[in-house]
Amino acid sequence: MDLAELHAIAERERARRKAVRVLCCTSSGCQASRSLELFHQLEAAVTATGQDEAVEVASVGCMGFCGQGPMVRVEPANLLFERVRPEQAPEIIAALAGQPCSVERGDPNHPFFTRQMHVVRRNGGIIDPERIEEYIAAGGYEALYRVLHDFSPAEVIQEITRSGLRGRGGAGYPTGLKWATVAKSPGERKFVVCNGDEGDPGAFMDRSILESDPHLVLEGMAIAAYAVGAHEGYIFVRGEYPLAIQRLNRAINQARKLGLLGSQIFETAFDFKVEIRVGAGAFVCGEETALIASIEGRRGQPRPRPPYPAEKGLWGFPTLINNVETFANIVPIIENGADWYAAIGTEKSKGTKVFALTGKVRNTGLIEVPMGMTLREIVEDLGGGSPDGTPVKAVQTGGPSGGCIPARLFDTPVDYESLAAAGSIMGSGGMVVMDDHTSMVEIARFYMAFCMDESCGKCVPCRVGTVQMHRLLSKIAAGQATPVDLEQLEQLCRLVRETSLCGLGQSAPNPVLSTLRYFREEYEALLREDAAASANGKP
Ligand SMILES: Cc1cc2nc3c(=O)[nH]c(=O)nc-3n(C[C@H](O)[C@H](O)[C@H](O)COP(=O)(O)O)c2cc1C
Ligand code: SF4
Secondary structure, three states: OOHHHHHHHHHHHHHHOOOEEEEEEOOHHHHOOOHHHHHHHHHHHHHHOOOOOOEEEEEEOOOOOHHHOOOEEEEOOOEEEOOOOHHHHHHHHHHHOOOOOOOOEOOOOOHHHHOOOOOOOOOOOOOOOOOHHHHHHOOOOHHHHHHHHHOOHHHHHHHHHHHOOEOOOOOOOEHHHHHHHHHHOOOOOOEEEEEEOOOOOOOOHHHHHHHHOHHHHHHHHHHHHHHHOOOEEEEEEEOOOHHHHHHHHHHHHHHHHOOOOEOOHHHOOOOEEEEEEEEOOOHHHHOHHHHHHHHOOOOOOOOOOOOOOOOOOHHHOOEEEEEHHHHHOHHHHHHHOHHHHHOOEOOOOEOEEEEEEEEOOOOOEEEEEEOOOEHHHHHHHHOOOOOOOOOEEEEEEOHHHOEEEEHHHOOOEOOHHHHHHOOOOOOOOEEEEEEOOOOHHHHHHHHHHHHHHHOOOOOHHHHHHHHHHHHHHHHHHOOOOOHHHHHHHHHHHHHHHHHOOOHHHHHOOHHHHHHHHHHHHHHHHHOOHHHHHHHOOOO
């Protein structure tokens, strides 16, 4: 495969396209609302009305507005249909020929769409993720070609460093710096690992990227492998994501057949092969050292760091671990340049971020916005506020490792530093909106129950501490607790945070601490009055 052949595939694909494309989302969310059936009905309706010559129906990835699914878009007319039922397919196809149509129309100019900026989701809902030709027609694999022919590995790392990209897996570690560390770590073999474990409740960003545009992630991994000197890669995906696994498998096979993965890629000396590893769906397996243990076939438990995987990772060799969204950012950066990327976002948080907007919000789904957009803009403009007009009270960011930010701080820009200053974290991108009916003690209890269940049990502070914190939260929620219990809860939070072995235990107290910080009165209102009186030394 050379550049001319790549361009020929793109040309053939463009020539194959029909004048009208009916794009039907077949990602997990829409499939759960019968979109596969809808897709087949749309195809049948095109044939039945004799429009095969002019109209094609394409199975595409996520369009983002998951709460309104199944979604159908018609190009180039830019028509949007929402909550479409399979039996409505003939009506949509008849509408293309000018017939009246009663199917619920979406507004393509809704702020939910217009306020977004698509960098990693640019192909989502536009291309068929199961056809590599569509990815190539959208410019796919040209960045890899350019990197292999025009860039030295050091130049690639320099470009990623200059872009300011930080890891999207939670901690926001500078990607260029991590790549440079792996590149200079000595090792006979090196590995690139894509972390697609995504265990946070409410998060489905990585699943959507893998389902909607698997080649974007594969191409990003290949570029990373060239930069750090690796020839083998793994994608770790949780078993609960069967569609992502299926589409990734297909993408890997297609890329291999075209010589875009494997040996002597683009007729250079660069070899890179990728394999999928399916996880059993344990939250802790997303922690990088546990993930490595899991790929090695051992029990997925974290180990102390250092040594970091960049120096001693898979089977003791230098290993680059990045998140799905991090890898999905690589191709756009190479295509458009580091300066372009660095101009998006804030001073210390560059680029865009994909969030899964859920909870008590009118418009739920996936959004990709430039860093620095405020929580208010996200919740009110894109999200449309609460569905029934009840005032929004807080937003939980960062999943079990994050915290709740109250509505009065909604002018906080969404960037790594500002969210941390507000007592939460960016995390991988889950955003759960809560309204005035939500009990913040219950929220803290929910996340603690999650951490308690997901604790791997290796170290005592986390294994025992999460159980005790959950017990105290349950006692408070049931109105059985005293101020002494609350004090004990706070002490435990500090102890578990400071003494746990890995990020799970270290961050498990965050939802409690942030709700205590902003909604302490809710905890205090639940304390037993007689107990409160006796604790104050009154009879
Ligand atoms: C308990 C726990 C779970 C994690 N789960 C994930 C995950 O599902 N996906 C992910 O990319 N990173 C997860 N991380 C962070 C990873 O350990 C690692 O920092 C990340 O994959 C690095 O990629 P990045 O630099 O691109 O962010 C988790 C960390 C902890 C402590
Ligand atoms: S902090 Fe929790 S999850 Fe992490 S090693 Fe200790 S017991 Fe396991």
